[in-house]
Amino acid sequence: MDPDLSQLADHLDDAGVDGYLVDADGTDSTQRYLSGFDAPDPFSTVYTPETTAILVSALEFGRAKTASRADDVSRLADYDYRELVSEHGAAAAKARVVAAWLDDLGVERVATPDRFPLGPADRLRERGLGITPDADDVVTEIRARKTPEEVDNVREAQRANEAAMRATETLLREADVGETDNDGAVLRHDGEVLTSERVKVEIESTLLEHGCGLDETIVACGTDAADPHNRGSGPLRPDEPIIVDIFPRSKTTGYHADMTRTFCKGEPDGTLVEWFDRTDAAREAALDAVVPGATGAAVHDAVCDVYENAGLPTLRSDPTTETGFIHSTGHGVGLDVHELPRVAPDGDELRPGHVITIEPGLYDPSVGGVRIEDLVVVTEDGYENLTDYPVELQV
Amino acid sequence: MDPDLSQLADHLDDAGVDGYLVDADGTDSTQRYLSGFDAPDPFSTVYTPETTAILVSALEFGRAKTASRADDVSRLADYDYRELVSEHGAAAAKARVVAAWLDDLGVERVATPDRFPLGPADRLRERGLGITPDADDVVTEIRARKTPEEVDNVREAQRANEAAMRATETLLREADVGETDNDGAVLRHDGEVLTSERVKVEIESTLLEHGCGLDETIVACGTDAADPHNRGSGPLRPDEPIIVDIFPRSKTTGYHADMTRTFCKGEPDGTLVEWFDRTDAAREAALDAVVPGATGAAVHDAVCDVYENAGLPTLRSDPTTETGFIHSTGHGVGLDVHELPRVAPDGDELRPGHVITIEPGLYDPSVGGVRIEDLVVVTEDGYENLTDYPVELQV
Numbered sequence: 001m002d003p004d005l006s007q008l009a010d011h012l013d014d015a016g017v018d019g020y021l022v023d024a025d026g027t028d029s030t031q032r033y034l035s036g037f038d039a040p041d042p043f044s045t046v047y048t049p050e051t052t053a054i055l056v057s058a059l060e061f062g063r064a065k066t067a068s069r070a071d072d073v074s075r076l077a078d079y080d081y082r083e084l085v086s087e088h089g090a091a092a093a094k095a096r097v098v099a100a101w102l103d104d105l106g107v108e109r110v111a112t113p114d115r116f117p118l119g120p121a122d123r124l125r126e127r128g129l130g131i132t133p134d135a136d137d138v139v140t141e142i143r144a145r146k147t148p149e150e151v152d153n154v155r156e157a158q159r160a161n162e163a164a165m166r167a168t169e170t171l172l173r174e175a176d177v178g179e180t181d182n183d184g185a186v187l188r189h190d191g192e193v194l195t196s197e198r199v200k201v202e203i204e205s206t207l208l209e210h211g212c213g214l215d216e217t218i219v220a221c222g223t224d225a226a227d228p229h230n231r232g233s234g235p236l237r238p239d240e241p242i243i244v245d246i247f248p249r250s251k252t253t254g255y256h257a258d259m260t261r262t263f264c265k266g267e268p269d270g271t272l273v274e275w276f277d278r279t280d281a282a283r284e285a286a287l288d289a290v291v292p293g294a295t296g297a298a299v300h301d302a303v304c305d306v307y308e309n310a311g312l313p314t315l316r317s318d319p320t321t322e323t324g325f326i327h328s329t330g331h332g333v334g335l336d337v338h339e340l341p342r343v344a345p346d347g348d349e350l351r352p353g354h355v356i357t358i359e360p361g362l363y364d365p366s367v368g369g370v371r372i373e374d375l376v377v378v379t380e381d382g383y384e385n386l387t388d389y390p391v392e393l394q395v
Numbered sequence: 396m397d398p399d400l401s402q403l404a405d406h407l408d409d410a411g412v413d414g415y416l417v418d419a420d421g422t423d424s425t426q427r428y429l430s431g432f433d434a435p436d437p438f439s440t441v442y443t444p445e446t447t448a449i450l451v452s453a454l455e456f457g458r459a460k461t462a463s464r465a466d467d468v469s470r471l472a473d474y475d476y477r478e479l480v481s482e483h484g485a486a487a488a489k490a491r492v493v494a495a496w497l498d499d500l501g502v503e504r505v506a507t508p509d510r511f512p513l514g515p516a517d518r519l520r521e522r523g524l525g526i527t528p529d530a531d532d533v534v535t536e537i538r539a540r541k542t543p544e545e546v547d548n549v550r551e552a553q554r555a556n557e558a559a560m561r562a563t564e565t566l567l568r569e570a571d572v573g574e575t576d577n578d579g580a581v582l583r584h585d586g587e588v589l590t591s592e593r594v595k596v597e598i599e600s601t602l603l604e605h606g607c608g609l610d611e612t613i614v615a616c617g618t619d620a621a622d623p624h625n626r627g628s629g630p631l632r633p634d635e636p637i638i639v640d641i642f643p644r645s646k647t648t649g650y651h652a653d654m655t656r657t658f659c660k661g662e663p664d665g666t667l668v669e670w671f672d673r674t675d676a677a678r679e680a681a682l683d684a685v686v687p688g689a690t691g692a693a694v695h696d697a698v699c700d701v702y703e704n705a706g707l708p709t710l711r712s713d714p715t716t717e718t719g720f721i722h723s724t725g726h727g728v729g730l731d732v733h734e735l736p737r738v739a740p741d742g743d744e745l746r747p748g749h750v751i752t753i754e755p756g757l758y759d760p761s762v763g764g765v766r767i768e769d770l771v772v773v774t775e776d777g778y779e780n781l782t783d784y785p786v787e788l789q790v
Contacts, residue, residue, distance in 0.1 A: 119530050120510075201603060213608070
């Protein structure tokens with residue numbers, strides 16, 4: 001099912017421009033969403049209320065005609081690109097070609113994504129094209145509301161995610177406590193030290209079997225877990241928190257899932273248990289706040305309330321704190337693993353079809369870290385939790 | 396070993412600007428090269444001849460202080476970001492913070508990568524910052540010349556690549572000819588139809604064991620192989636060309652390798668054998684042309700000469716041809732899988748430390764496709780072939 005772009009047509013009308021221009025490769029999610037095409041090098045797409053047209057290199061021309069969503073596929077060579085390169089150099093030649101192509105389409109003024117490339121924009125402006133970067137990135141707002149098919153794509157990636165989390169938990173359950181190194185006891189599996197790296201290979205292999213890939217994953221133990229974006233490395237240890245955060249991408253559809261669990265093999269200390277329970281309560285409070293019409297800010301506040309009522313620092317109570325709850329509650333998930341809507345202090349209204357994470361967490365080098373993350377879709381009357389995985393600290 | 400940025404300092408001096416500003420996430424190779432930091436959301440880096448400074452969110456602050464190459468790490472909160480967001484919205488707040496941070500560093504005029512984001516640039520210009528996008532992307536020129544350590548990083552990824560190619564070849568050798576479907580006979584392995592998808596899982600698993608990942612790989616058979624960027628799908632077939640193009644990225648270093656071989660299980664027809672031999676001759680002619688001081692254009696011409704002398708079409712002889720040799724001879728490889736220098740009609744001078752592919756190929760839906768790709772580093776007196784893999788059609 002093609003996306004409903006009527007909101008984009010309205011936006012262009014309001015902005016007084018003829019089209020919406022994208023210059024990006026297929027890893028850019030707005031490019032992929034509008035063009036329906038995935039290519040490794042940047043290409044141009046222009047959406048107008050009448051048509052979607054793309055301009056590609058000779059190399060991509062054949063595939064673009066069959067695989068893209070565009071009504072109209074042109075190639076650089078149609079506009080004497082090689083000759084222009086000889087005369088003016090590659091950058092200026094590209095601008096002349098794009099300007100001529102837009103002229104053929106009757107497009108004189110465009111809006112663009114906020115992160116449209118500056119050099120091409122400056123050169124097109126010099127050739128008379130009106131370009132207004134759209135700071136609100138209207139397409140990311142449109143992308144945020146998923147069709148049922150898109151939700152199914154996320155759901156499918158989340159099933160792969162759960163298989164990978166189960167494989168992780170199995171490794172931890174099977175592990176025992178091995179020798180002690182300079183930093184304390186380590187976990188052992190199959191006679192080898194169980195490391196963050198070993199677990200990540202297990203996660204990625206499992207995702208691969210399920211048609212997903214990922215660039216990064218987090219398996220962070222002890223003090224590594226105290227830094228929310230530390231990917232983790234080295235031996236995993238008993239009695240310490242182990243944060244496992246997996247965000248795979250379906251190789252077929254390009255859609256992501258996202259889930260975090262925190263495990264402890266052995267005996268967690270009292271603070272860790274309290275943090276875990278508090279974080280699970282924060283997760284539930286946030287979920288209770290997810291209804292269409294509520295703001296992402298209100299959902300975030302629900303988490304801050306739980307933590308602050310327990311005397312724990314948050315960025316809301318202390319904007320410079322480096323311990324406690326030091327990130328946002330969540331984010332949208334789709335073609336990008338981080339996209340709209342925000343579930344954060346500046347989060348706007350939640351609407352049906354929004355797919356968001358709820359991921360409260362606490363961090364302190366003296367304790368480690370705890371994070372619990374579910375993935376949910378906002379429905380007409382609340383939410384559906386797309387996550388089917390238990391929340392248990394001890395394994 | 397940190398990169399030698401004296402060429403960048405000279406460039407800033409020539410351009411009459413104080414610094415070089417990057418606004419990108421860690422997947423942007425210029426960002427990673429200059430900052431030495433990898434983060435999932437965009438952050439700012441400014442290089443000046445005196446210092447390299449980065450500006451990150453609170454979330455990344457701890458890790459940035461230890462993991463980045465920056466002399467100076469600031470965070471948005473140091474400039475009252477939250478308050479500014481409340482007052483002006485996120486986009487304008489970010490511009491105010493970046494402007495204040497640059498002001499503290501004494502930076503009034505910057506050059507940027509050509510694809511610096513337009514919205515942030517427009518907002519910084521409104522606040523008085525002078526911004527000149529660098530169409531020549533001087534940092535990509537600096538990145539093109541690898542240090543010995545960087546070449547070792549590529550070499551290491553190429554060893555993983557060869558293991559994956561061997562695993563592919565083994566699958567094809569072990570295969571036999573199975574039942575016939577609507578499109579003809581199919582290959583069979585372990586009692587199952589051997590598909591492009593199955594081979595890709597084997598490639599990715601092998602790369603994973605060797606510390607590499609990849610987003611895409613090409614295993615394209617028959618008419619799929621006639622389209623250079625078709626990733627391939629479905630059953631692999633006897634007597635047809637199977638193009639296998641693997642471009643892994645080391646998870647540790649971020650550096651890529653790149654290699655293509657074309658295999659045929661069974662009996663290739665006469666045209667396919669001729670195309671293969673011609674393409675191998677084109678590869679050798681191109682390699683013979685690789686010396687420091689020669690241009691990428693001259694290396695590309697060597698390939699066109701071989702094909703055109705055999706009466707085969709190229710984009711040089713016919714810019715609109717859709718069959719024959721319809722892409723460039725090669726490209727640089729490093730933190731990006733496609734980077735400078737170009738080995739193409741507009742390719743500039745090759746210099747020692749350039750890591751480039753040599754990948755002639757022929758395409759026609761009536762024949763399929765053939766491509767053979769080696770990866771080499773330009774040396775003081777020629778080149779070193781980083782590829783250690785036989786060139787043989789029949790398996």
